């Protein structure tokens with residue numbers, strides 16, 4: 001139709017590619033799934049970054065999604081993935097809306113630190129609560145989708161569901177980028193005075209982006225819980241949130257596919273590092289970040305910008 | 318007699334020892350173009366800042382079509398139909414001219430739940446390019462706002478402000494930073510656009526030729542007060558204006 005939908009072909013192509021790889025290389029299923037599950041919070045983070053905001057606390061919603069799945073299946077016997085995903089999404093949206101009413105008034109380092117503080121608050125609560133599994137967390141068993149098993153020998157089903165969730169999430173945010181609120185984010189990053197003097201609310205745009213980002217993170221956490229079969233407080237730990245930020249920077253703010261590419265690539269590199277050079281992952285990660293800042297400041301999506309942006313300042317050439 | 322669209326009464330504003338507004342009374346009539354002159358520090362920008370909600374006056378009232386707007390935020394004032402450009406252009410510097418206008422249109426349509434409606438790129442870009450053409454900026458469409466010459470930035474800042482389709486427009490030194498030959502074509506474009514949309518407009522200007530040519534009436538500010546408010550010829554020939562403002566401008570220009 002028009003540029004709004006240009007992200008669709010590569011997105012669907014990427015989804016098919018991942019499914020094919022997992023089909024022919026079943027041993028990679030798990031690594032791909034972890035990568036995609038992390039791609040969801042990164043997708044939301046990238047949206048916030050378009051508004052110039054970095055959240056160091058997306059682990060809050062990643063854990064919220066995971067624990068929603070864990071608690072609802074453990075205590076209420078709810079085992080259907082679709083229902084669990086919907087509850088995770090709605091629950092995290094409500095929390096994010098309330099929290100966001102406060103957070104959306106802050107910017108820059110204040111926003112980043114507040115998000116960090118809130119996620120560490122949840123981490124602290126989870127670690128201290130034995131009813132919630134304490135530091136060990138707890139296992140999540142036998143989640144199915146309308147009766148179809150998703151784990152164990154049937155983990156391909158789980159991956160397909162995850163791919164579907166990722167595609168829907170990406171489409172959702174891709175379309176949001178074309179709405180008036182979505183378009184405002186770049187203005188919030190560049191010049192809030194002008195945004196307000198155009199009669200728009202910068203805080204409102206930030207709030208909406210924050211809620212959307214939270215829902216994406218919660219879906220990622222929920223899918224991680226379902227596929228890994230385990231949840232623990234680490235999901236809310238600052239290092240988890242920090243990893244999302246690293247992947248988001250690797251991805252860049254250019255599109256809705258890049259977050260998943262970046263997350264999967266990093267997860268694959270990590271598994272190689274574990275396999276061939278144990279205890280070097282931190283080193284590898286450090287080198288990746290360094291290389292990124294030096295050679296690819298726009299992230300992966302900077303690679304596929306269609307043609308350079310004209311910066312000729314209008315001089316006749 | 319028609320009622321003023323903006324009626325500012327008894328505005329006062331102090332910054333410490335500086336009195337930037339000292340009992341300012343100004344009426345702006347619908348569909349008119351007012352020139353505002355005064356030396357640097359006379360309180361011209363402060364006056365615009367108070368009307369558009371950026372600064373709260375210490376005292377006084379501002380009526381927009383009879384309704385009080387003192388205490389409203391810039392956002393609310395803009396929504397009621399008052400827009401402005403800035404002495405230092407306020408643009409989205411990392412975006413192109415087209416994207417600046419597109420974003421302005423998105424801002425206009427982001428009021429309430431309508432902000433969730435998708436806006437097709439093609440339509441937005443088309444109207445952005447039409448706006449650029451109206452201001453003679455079409456060849457800057459794909460240039461980044463942050464890298465444009467100052468005069469072009471000023472004009473784009475005005476174009477962006479006018480996307481909100483205001484009824485009253487305030488322009489703070491629209492032609493400063495521009496060579497004298499360029500000033501007239503710029504003002505021609507701006508005036509044509511304001512007249513076409515039947516706006517009321519007030520512009521701050523230091524070039525007396527521009528003021529004389531384009532104003533229906535002229536306000537002269539001096540030390541936070543309105544020295545005189547009359548037809549251009551009357552103001553330009555006023556002795557106080559000649560010594561306190563025009564003479565000073567010449568000495569510094």
Ligand SMILES: Nc1ncnc2c1ncn2[C@@H]1O[C@H](COP(=O)(O)OP(=O)(O)O)[C@@H](O)[C@H]1O
Nearest residue numbers: 332335337355356357358359360361362363364
């Ligand atoms: N935010 C502010 N804080 C302190 N002083 C200010 C502020 N804004 C304006 N002033 C002072 O008020 C006076 C009027 O300023 P301004 O309205 O910018 O004048 P003009 O636009 O006519 O050149 C000046 O003396 C200026 O220094």
Ligand SMILES: [Mg+2]
Nearest residue numbers: 361362363404
């Ligand atoms: Mg000024």
